[in-house]
Amino acid sequence: MVLVLNRTYFPEGTQGTIVWNGTLVCYAIELPWLHNQQRVSCIPEGEYVLQKRFSPKFQWHLHLKNVPGRDLILIHPANDAKSELLGCIAPVTLHTGIGKGSSSRKALEKLKALVYRALSYNEEVKIRIQTNPSTPLRKTRLKNK
Template sequence: MLFVLHRTYFPEGTQGILLYNGQLICYTIELPWIQNKRNISCVPEGLYNLQKRYSPKFKDHLYLKNVMGRSLILIHPANDAKRELEGCIAPVSYHTGIGKGNSSRKAFYKLTSLVLPALAKNTKVQLRITSSLSYFRSR
């Protein structure tokens, strides 16, 4: 199972669209690209395995495994990247500004309703992160 996140970078934040089998699942928000610096940058483009994780703060959420130079990169609900993220990815229903969105919890549940059952069946679930420019060049 492969999800693809196409990003667009801005100095204030990173916007994305998350697809599965070519279909829009949700939009995403992240911190801006700042050379993969911990807690202040989005993660590098690449292919990551997803895993289910639980914490008291976020309950069930998703974890990106083996992010180079980083740890605990999560996918969890948030509507404002600068206020609520420390390098993680937040699904949102709509973009409302750079690094901002709304109805994150709704988008998060839409995503996890696909991912969590697959993980429960031991299906490999991956996330490919790429830039929008790469996406449009390959079409």
């Protein structure tokens, strides 16, 4: 199984959609792209294996394995990237602003149900992170003209 996180970058944060088989699973928020700097930047685009993880803080959530130059990159609940994330990805039900969303726990439950089901069948689950093909380069170019 390969989930796709399509990103749109902004100076204040990163917005995304998480899609599986062409269907929207949930939205995502992340920190802005600041060249993979630890604790202040989202992670590089690429494909990462997902695994189940438990912690007292987040309970059951997801861990992205082998992120270059980073460790312990998680998919966990958060509604404000700047104040709640250190490079991780937060699923949200709705974008409410740049790097902000709502009902993150609900979105995480939906995402976990899909991923954990595949993992229960010993299927490898990956997430492919890429720039959203329909944004923001066109908008950026138009603004700069």
